[in-house]
Amino acid sequence: MSRHMHVGDVEARQPLLTGDHLDLSVLDSDEGEVIFDRRTSVIPHEAGGNIKQLTYEEAVEEAGFGLFHWLLLVVCGWANASDAVEILCVSFLLPTARCDLLLSSSDMGLLTASIFLGMMVGGYMWGYLADQRGRRRVLVVSLTVNGLFGGLASLAPWFWLFLLLRVISGIGVGGSIPVIFSYFSEFMPRLRRGAMISALATFWMAGNILAAGLAWMVIPRTWAHVSLGALDFQSWRVFVVLCSVPSITSALFFGLIMPESPKFLMKAGREKEAIHVFRLMFNLNMKGKDKTLPEFGLCTSSKPRGELEEIRAQGSQARCFTRVLKKGFVPVKQMFGGPLRTRSFALLVIFYCISFGYYGLWMWFPELFTRIENGGSPCANMSLPSTLHNQSCYPVKTAVYIEGFVIAASNLPGNIFTILMMDSTGGKALLSGSLMVSSLSVFLIYVVQTKAQSLGLSCVFSGVSVIAWNALDVVGTELYPTQLRSSALGFFTGVGRVAAIMGNVIFGKMVDTNCAVPILVVSVLLLTGGLVALLLPQTRQTELT
Incomplete structure (x- = not known):
């Protein structure tokens, strides 16, 4: 040997x-x-x-492909769906919660941005811990934080407390999203990896449909309205509780039945x-x-015996903290140095553009559709928003939730297309092409004049943009070695959360005064991301390092 x-x-x-x-x-x-x-x-x-x-790749091939991988797909997919539910549920709250919590448009922008603030904090932190301590353990803890604080938010009587609990829930979501894809990819044979990661990404659509379906079934219903002492437990609060269930059950699945990543174990x-x-x-x-x-x-390589034991031998707590801080930034230096520099800067731009565009627009779809109930484009009548807050939110109109469900379901063709084409076409081409088409669909949303046209183009945007997200999930896992994979994905999802926060805050500030600006900015950014994606290397069916 x-x-x-x-x-x-x-x-x-x-x-x-x-x-x-x-x-x-x-x-x-x-x-x-x-x-x-x-x-x-x-x-x-x-x-x-x-x-x-x-080697790792040879051992994965020897283990075969079958029942284990389908079980893994279901468990990881349910966790991915739970993240989608927790993120997107806020958008379905806006038409009713704005009355109960006395929200202005700026407040609604802060509320939709709150979970992304938590994800920004949690993304890199959890990713780094996953590379150091293991994928499975981090998934259990982050999913528990997500579900627990997401459910507690339903009891918050004040806007500021609801906002705080949503931020903490976002810290958990920020850990599970990048780590799930690292964990899942490290069990996959090389020739099936692209299609299987694309299949995992389709569970985001399932979570989207689940959130929209729950909102449709629960929020307009009077039976979901109960009184708990001083707290008026409206139907949207019941919806918040139900949205926390997928995360809690996912944490139980990982804690009770799933093994640690063999790739991580070999590197350790x-x-x-x-x-x-x-x-x-x-x-x-x-x-x-x-x-x-x-x-x-x-063929394994052993790391030094635990970061904490090594740190304890170095001296005072202040020095320990400094060493931990320095170690935490080592992956970032490695990502933006040497041969990884070009791809890292390209991914930085792509994650920013797609996150600003997708979340900035998607989280506001229910509110925009509420504003065009009487016809016209989302930005056609600037006087309408000022009258909305003088009206009661009850009885709840179901049309908004039906439209949200239709847009969520429109992800299906894009997901099927990605699964069929990923291994033959490659993530780079799908990522670039879908971002460019998404840019065009957003521009046309601004141009059209009827509600039906807006709904149709929103469905096109939904179906095409999901191809970009699925391609990005595949490309992101294949561009970095094992010791950097979760840290890199955590860092870039953190960048995406900054963009999502900015997108939602800008929409909240401008939706009442100059709605056209944020919509056109989304179109330009998506086009920019599509062009920058052409700089990425081709990673189709590459070996994980």
């Missing part, structure tokens, strides 16, 4: 026998670290046979645990088949 080791004690360089195979986690005398080549090798087995040493030098996961995958995938997985080892 070929491997590279630091010069050390002769005994330290000998492989150690553990159980029925060789333990290859040989420690360096100074760093406690060993680095293996990525080539398959064969070493003597203690029983007299030979045992293969597999935890060979035995990684082999156990590959065997679990094989047993489920080959269930009912007369096949056995032969003994094998893994």
